[in-house]
Amino acid sequence: MVKIILAILIPPLAVFLHEGLGSRFWISLLLTLLFIIPGIVYALLVVTDTI
Template sequence: MDLIRIILAIILPPLGVFLQEGLGKHFWINILLTILGYIPGIVHAVYIIARDEPVRV
């Protein structure tokens, strides 16, 4: 499932973060990074998806 999220994060970074974290602070940070530049949004999204921390809701 992480592979699908990473592919979605490359196409649309906030979507990948949303599927991983929901509408939390990381989603809004990613929206801001994607607006400022597409590449920072991708890097942040892949980092959020690839990290090993459990998801907190």
């Protein structure tokens, strides 16, 4: 539940807490810096183990 809230507020932090410092973290950081909505969607998908 906390990770889902973090995925909405701070997407890269939620992905980092779920996956660690890997490629998914960097993708999330890039998407968040370029466009906030895709970063949130990607973080939610990673945190909920959909992808």
